[in-house]
Amino acid sequence: MRRAVVRPAFPPLTACATACYISRPTMKELRIRNVAGEASVGEEIEIKGWVRTRRATKNVSFVEINDGSRLSSLQVVLDENTEIRSAGGSEDADSLLQTGASVRARGVLQESPGGKQEVELLAKSIRVVGPAPADSYPLQKKRHSFEFLRDIAHLRPRTNTFGAVTRLRNAISSQIHSFFQERDFCWIHTPIITGIDAEGAGNLFRVTTLDPANPPRHEDGTVDYGEDFFERPAYLAVTGQLNVEAFACSLERAYTFGPTFRAENSNTTRHLAEFWMVEPEVAFCDLECNADLAEEFLKQVIGRVLESQLEDMEFFDLRIQKGLIETLREVVEKPFERITYARAIELLQSAGRPFEYTPEFGSDLQSEHERYLTEEAIGRPVVVTDYPKEIKAFYMKQNDDERTVRAMDVLVPGLGEVIGGSEREDDRERLEGRMRELGMDVESYRWYLDLRRFGSVPHSGFGLGLERFIMYASGMQNIRDVIAFPRTPGNVKF
């Protein structure tokens, strides 16, 4: 069977100007973000989307249509010559053309006499594909609280703010991959199910196929996980770091980028039970190298999304956080400060102001301390290194002073810690010794210790919480508003 000329339904953007047709060779179907660049005034085009608002006068009405391809809607003008139809063939298609309805509009692009937009679509026809009854459609053409929108998480992508957040999240994710791919890193898909139950990092979600009402038990009454799917306890991963170290110690440059899970009962604007994390890991790389990587990473990703997402970023700057773009530009342009933990404590102790928690060597930096350091004492991003070993994870490389480890936190104004990382302990004996000090089950980490037995190498890495990064880049104040469907204690509705 011979096929006619095949036109791709979803051509890549670079080819779109000449090939963006779907089954209608004479009709240019465009996404709204491409209208200005790919259609000229006088040309007939078709667009699809959802009605944001409608303003009607006696003879003309104006319909704002948004298709999510960009922040701005396209103004579609209906006059007495416009044919208004509905998919259901309703006699009253005009009344169905209201906020929330999905529509197809076909017409001629023209310069707009109104001040707010360059071009508009004078509609020859507009078709209501799916109506949205106004008496029950929750999104109105007015501002809604984020709190309310969380209750309709399936509809909030249709709002300006959440659309912008979603596009920014996508752009950041893409730029994260670009940053590492351009530097020859391998993306490692570390497992989501793990048998390692410690790492100190909080509570884990258990993964099991046992019947919770009637699990097999040992004679002493404890649950017999030998009967479970993995024949031992299993959990959702809280980090991919230990796994990705195996690949850094073979491919030299590796990173993870995926979901991770913590069963902590924390209810704050900065915590989720399911979130995304980026974890680069590099062999032949010490702490300074690691800090360099973190700084370059933040600068490149932020710098590029400031360019590619300018319209959305200007929206955040105007509506979410005044001065956001200026703050981010400074992050991109100024070098990060680097200080040791000991120096940070000195700065805090000489701050000449009280803190709720008194800063002293040996105790962890509190949120208020981090904010003071980066916002007031230094005034730009700062990398704090060499923390006391007691407050950091077992795998961090021990300094010769016997009291600190080669850890680093990157603190940024307005948020505090955005990146945490370290040089890893590459000496097997010291690592195992530290694990025994901490009372860990060394046997279950035998494979991890092997990385230090065979061809061990200095290596370093860090972790970045994607959602916290998006919060920082957008100015959004609640982590639940930068992820599609947030999972928090007591919340898995969507």
Add this chain to the structure above:
RNA sequence: UCCCCUGUAGCUCAGCUGGUAGAGCAAUUGGCUGUUAACCAAUGGGCCGCUGGUUCGAGUCCAGCCGGGGGAGCCA
């Protein structure tokens, strides 16, 4: 997990020392010379979170429960 705040119209909120329910926006209808947070007018809209208590009388006071938000801790 702890501390604080809060549940009143579709949304955001007001409602005083207890006296029987209000505003703005949204919606509906009509009007209007191309609007853009459109405008003008009219109309409809309420188990005042739930349960119990005090009282002649509870949106208001008390107790318990449920939901939401913020802060702290933990951390990313």
